[in-house]
Amino acid sequence: MIPQIPERVRTVQNWAGRQINRAQQFIRSASISHSEPEDLQLDTNQQVQASDGYFFEQFSQPQPEEKESDTDTGQLTIVKLSINDNKERIQVFQDLYVEALYTIVHKVGKSSALPEPQLCKYVQNAFQVDDGLHQKLLNRAKKEKPPIVLLNISLLEARDLIAKDINGFSDPFTMMGIVPGSRRTKANDSEAGNGEQDEADEHGHETPPLSPHSQKQGNVLHRFGGSFRRRIGSKKSAKTEAKSIPAKYIKASSVQYKTLNPKWNEKFQFIVDDVSTDRFHMDIWDHDDEEKSVLDAVTSLNHITGLKGLGRYFKEVTQSARAGSQDCTDDFLGCVTMKLKDVPSAGCEDWFTLEKRSERSEVSGQVRLKLWLSTREERIDQQDDDLMDVRQHIELIRQFALHEIRMSGAPVSFFNGQLSDPATTILHQHAIQGDLTELHQSMCQWLAYSAMINIGISFSFLYDILSRLISKWVPLALDKDEENTLTESFQAFDDYCKKAMMGHRTNVSTSKRTQLESFSNMLRCWKLMRESPLYEKCLPFQKSFDYDINAILQKSAEEYFRHVIKHAEDNENPCKELYQVIQTLNKACAKMHKFDPIFKTFTDINYGLITYREFDRLLDEYICSEMMSEKKDDLKTLMMTASKTEGDNEELLITILRVHFAAQEFRQYRLPRQKYRLDKSDWGQIFDRAIVKWMDIARIKAFGRVELACQLDATIQIASSEIRHTSSYVDVCHIIDQYLAIWERMNVSDVILRADLTEKLVQCICKIAEFYVDRVLAQLATDGFCGQLQAFIPSALINLFCAAVNNIEQVRRSLVVTDKLHLDELLEQYEQKTQQKAQWKIEVESELDRCDKYLCEQIECTIDKLARRQIAILKKHVFHLAWSPSACPVEGALKPLTDTLDAELSAVHRTLLHRNFVRVMHAQVNILLPLFDECIEENPGLEPVFYQRLYEAWSVLTDFFHAGGKGISLETFETIPAHMELVSKLALNQMSTIRIIEQYYKNLLKEQEMASDEVKNDVSECKYGILNVRAYYNSNSQTLVVDVIGAKQVIPLDTNGLSDPFVVIELVPRLRYPTQPVSKTKIVSKSLNPIFDETFEFHIPPKIPTGGMVHFIVMDHDFLRSNDFAGEAFLDLTEVPGFGTAGVANTLRQFNLILIHPSNSNKGMVDVLASRKEDKEAQNFIRTLSVAY
Incomplete structure (x- = not known):
């Protein structure tokens, strides 16, 4: 191994030298191509795209969005409340502040436990008033004259009264009034010198009133009757009656005749001197028709003046009672007393149980009353304005709401009307003191909050306010001034909504859910108002809501179009102006699917149809006007010039195509089954010529980009991934994607031309991919991945290899473009127009398949080159595996081989795409399969x-x-x-001889069964004939009886067209029946349908061995030469009656066996057996086959 080290070093040094040269070349090319400073800041992909002026991207890149309104009222917040320096406005502001403090100082009714200082502090914070001004205005409020407190009584009904008349009914009526407080009563009594006691004792206990018949003395406030009656002839009372009237303004109701469940529904009002001490008292009496009644006496009570009048009143009341003694029937039906300080500030409505006047009184039933307190102001300089309380209430609501919004810090649109407890208390008190009903309060809320639309108040909240107002309104419930105020508010809201509708395309951003919801709620609130009876009362004779919406939508579309024309006007290039117009309309149309559901929810209007029809009409009129222009460079002239095949007018061509794309996008928004005016325009030929010209230019640009991308190729790293890529694949995939994206947007009017251009497009894309693959692999070869690779490869070269094959795989994936080409749709249109079968689709698909196959082959060849460098090592490992000791486990013997494979895979599995990683595995498998097969072939016939x-x-x-x-x-x-063949070969070689022989006969039996099924199903004819036999097994004598009947359609094997057939019968496998003889039938000369009719017996045990069967061989007898094979058939012993469950013994069963010839499928078994030279049984079987066949 030592002599190889210098060679490896030299190889690495050479490779490193080539990398340095390549880097220098890259730096030089980058410096030459991009000398401008700003271009140096672009990355490689951007440089490639910028090289041709973004030729492809200019069609696909989104155009700058139209600037929408920066003011989103739904997100406005309130930072500080302030008023201007207008003195009149400041005075109004201070008056409102004083009104709030005045309301707090003079609270009425039983209300919340919030103390007065806390309420004042809240008002100070809400109005943002300093301490000095607050104290000044508080003193002013306290100096104002206190309001007059009023008790309002609504007498509704009574039930279960006691019957006083002989007819079982009563004629009930009521007397009611205010009982003065104890302090004032005692003072008056003291001044009068009488010693009468207070009606209520020091503990506040009350005594029911006595009947007018009673002569019993009682003090002034002992009972309601006693509050205004004295004993007749009393001098003491005569002295004091001019100084005080015990019960003020006693009033009576109407009489309800003959009923125990009267219904009055009458209203009364009393002035209250002191809410904290005064009480309300009411008696119910039975009216007497025959005499002058108490009711008649009470009617003149309000006219009493002085002692004389009051004495006359007492007399009338006394005489009104029935004549009689104490035993007479009492007319008293019951009474009710209530302290005014217990009346809630919101009022109360309830059933009150009637009380007795004494123990002897008979009283039953209840009375239903509604009580509430209000005030009437008589302040200094009080203006005579009936709407003053309403206006003040509106301003207070608005001021408190603004304060709550400011304190929350949330957008105004989040406000839902929830005020704090102090604000609620103050507004409640102001409503009571101003005697504002629930309807008036709802009206004030609407007037207050609807005026806050411009700062972003929620329309959903306004909808709830308006719904409450409409639900509480009834005709004649409001006076004329109040209705006029509502009318102005409704008109202002109507105008606001119309203005919002006119500008909704510009002001409402459909990408913001909050703005869409606000617009939807505005429409809902507007609809509620317009279709309410209250609106009809205030603004009668209006057109329907849907009619107004329809008219506004049409008008708004027209104004929007004029706005678009104004901003897109370009006198130098009408094409650009047209493009800007259509593109802007497309942006508006893109919003239709957002607005349309809103309008369909609240109206019966099709928003999309109305909008698109208006745009279609206006755009058609605009185009007609431009096409008829007589300017030098008018629209028609420029479009004709751009579509000419000759001439260098690329910029104008691009503009024309932009117009084409914008027009196509505009068509996509139309509704089906509708006629449009733009359909009449005929621009198809102009656009078709422009597209053809663009395709030619695009091809040149694309190849230029690929070339530049390969020159500027640089390694890129994908985040959180170690997979190797270079920048060039991004550029090539981007080119293909852009090419297809632009083609999808193009609409060639001529179907035949579109089919031709589609084929041309696919060819161009495939050529781009193939050109790129060739460049990548050429560069990889230049980097050292070429020739016969050595077993050791530097990791840097491995990374280059991974990047190259990954790049090719990514480009291959980008060629899955069938769906984007819409071939099926185009084919249908093509054949419909030409009325002939189209071939171009097949050619397009074949081109794509061929390109895909080429790219896969290049990847696999490159990977195969990497894998084959280890063939020698792998072969050595396979050899050691095959001849390793049998005692060594297979896994242990395989370890050197798997370690080598795993090392190779580990070097690339993180840097390769999964598909390429699997390809590396495939390459290793393809190397190992021949090595294993070679090992088998070189070692035949082993154990x-x-x-x-x-x-x-x-x-x-x-x-x-x-x-x-x-x-x-x-x-x-x-x-x-190769894998299936190896597995089959190994499976056969590891089987024993007897098992191979058994499997051999099983396969032949299976082939016979398949041939029989085909004949039965008329799939094929009987090729070699049929053999008819009968057989059964006698279990007693253990004898198999076989009766050979005859054969049919035997194949002719002699020159005369006939045969001399005979049948050989044997039991197989011979290893299972070694002692059984081989039998033959007689020879039937010159016949293709011989009749044998011979019987043969075989003495065999009843247990059938695996694969046991009777083998019939039909032979043609020949005197001069060896006999010829005519066919063979097999009879499975399990089918013979007498064996197992096949049937009853001694019963012959006929079998019609299809004759077959052995196929090549069993050749592998024969070869394996033939290779076992030392196996006697195997060799005997081979000799048997050679004799038979």
Whole structure:
């Protein structure tokens, strides 16, 4: 081995020298080709593409996106709230602030537990007011005159009242009023000098009122009746009645006759002096039709003035009661008392249980009341504006919402109306004090939030607000001014939506889900508003929503087209202008599939159809106008010039093709089964000529790129992978991909021309691939991978080898282009037009297959060259394997061989593509198969154990190359003829002689059965004739009886066209029946259908050996020469009655056996047996065959 070391060193040095020369050449070529500084910054692939001015990429690279609106209102946030320096605006701002503080200071009703300072602090933060101004405005709010508190009562109904009349019913009516608080009552009583007690004791306990019949004394507030009645003739009361009226503004309801479940639905309002102490009280009485009633007396209560009027009122009330004593029927039906401080700020509606006035009263049932508090302001300089409370509520909602959004830091569109507890409390109090109903509050919310559209308020949130407003609205619920305010709001929202619809193609980015959702919600909210009865009331006599949308879409398409024309105007090159126009329209059409589902969800409008029809009409009018232009370089002249075959007008040609691609893309957006105006234009011939011209130029450009890519070839490293590649394969694959991508976009109007160009395209692509492969392999040979390779190869050369075959494999993969060529579709169009069978498709597919085969062969040849350098080493390992001691395990004997194979595979498995790695395995298998076969051929007739060892070794190697499914698949092994032949040969050689003989006869029996099946199925004729026999086995005498009846259609073997047939009968295999004689029938002369009718007996045991059968050989007798073989047939003993389950003994069964001739499929068995010279049984079998055949 020592003398070989200098040679290896010299080889490595030579290879390294060639690499240095190649690097110098590369540097020089790169310096010459790219002398400009900016080009030096480009990588290799970009330099190749830039070499021809991006000839291919200019058609496929996406055009710059149209700049969309930078303002996405859905992402706006509020950083700071401020007002301008306008004094009037500042004054309005401060007035609103005072209103908020005034609302807090004068809270009414039972509300949240938030303290007043906390609410004031929230208002200060929401309005962003400093402490000084806050204190000043707070003092101003406190100085304002407090509001007048009002108690609102809605008397709805009662149920289960007690019956007072003899008819089993009552005629109920109610009396209600406000009972003053204890402090004020005591003060009044003290001043009057009376000693009457408070209605409620110090613990607040109340006593039910007495009947008007009762003469019992009671103090002023002892009961509701006592609050305004005194004992008749009382002087004390006469002294005090001018100073205070015990119960203010007592009111009565209407009478509901003959019912125990009255329904009133009446409303009352009372002025409250002190919410914290005053109480609401209500009595229910039974009305008496016959006498002057309490109800009649109460009707004049509000007109009482002074002592005289009040005394008359007491008298009327007293006389209204029925005449009688204490035993008389009481007209009292029950009463209800409630402290006003317990009334929730939101009001309450409930069933109240009626209470007794005394233990003797009979009371039952409940009354349903709705109570709520409100205020009426009488502040200084209060303007007489009915909408003041509404406007203030709107401004407060808006101010609080802006504050909440600012504090959250989230975009405005995220706001869903959720306000903090202080804001909710303040707005609730303001609604109460302003007596704003739920409808008014919903209206205020809509007016407040709809005015925030421009800063990005969510339309989904607006939809919920509007839905609430519409659901609460009923006719006549709003006054004229309020309806006018809503009308202005609806009109403003209508105008905003129309404006948004007009500019949606420019302002709405379909790539942003949030903007699409916002547009969809806007349309949904707009539809809800337009189709609501409230909108119809405010803005009557409007056209339908779908009609307006349709009109807006048409108008917006027209305005968009005018905008496109204005920005694309180019007086010097009408072709470029046309391209820009169509390309911009395509961008708008590309958005149609995003907008169309939105419009279909909320309208019955086909957005895509309306938009495309308008664009089609406008574009057709524009093109007609340009084509009829009389300018020097008009559109028609330029297009005709560009499509001419002669002349150097590449730039104009490219522009024409861009127009073609843009027009083709525009056609893709049309809907099927529709007629369009652009269909009438005839540009096909101009574009076809331009495409033909471009194909010629593209071929030259492509080959130029391949040449440059090979010159600038450099190693590239794919991230997270050790697979070797060079930059040139990227360029070549990119060229092929670009070529096909451009071809897919081209639409050749002439079908015949397109078929020709398709064939021309495929030829060009294949030539490019083949040219590149030749260049790559030539460069690899230059680098040292050539001639007879030595066993040792430097790792650098291995890497170059891997890169080369990987590059070729990548290019081969890029040639899978059948789908991109749409051959089936083109073939159908071609044959439909020409009415003849097309051959070009077959030629195209053949060209691709031929190119693929060529590339595979080049890869396999290169890999085979790498693998064959180890033939000598592998042959030595196979020899040592074959002659290793039998005591040595097969795996141990194989280890040197597998180590060599594994070392070779390990050197390349990380740097090769998987397909190429498997090819290396294939190459090793293809080397080992002849070596194993040679070992068998050189050592014939040895003991079966020798071949069994080789068989096991090859099985181990098969698993080695299979590699658990990562290498050569087992199915692939079965497709390798040499592998199948080797396995078969080893399997035969390792079998014993008797097993080979048995298998030989089994194969012949199987061939006979197949021939019989073919004759039965009329697949083929009986070629050699039929032998008719009968047979059975007598188990008692252990005798096989065979009756040879005759034969039919025996082949003629004599010159006279006949034969002299006879039959030889023997039991086979002879090794299993060595003592059984060979029998013959008589000779039937000159016959092709002989009748023998002879019986033969064979004494054999009932146990049938493996493969046991009767062998019939039909021979032609010849006096002068040896007998001729006419055919043979086999009868399986298992089919003979008497053996096993074949049938009952002593029963002859006829068998019609098809005569056959032995085929070459058994030649391998015969050869193996013939090679066993020392095996007597094998040689006897061979002699038997030679005699028979």
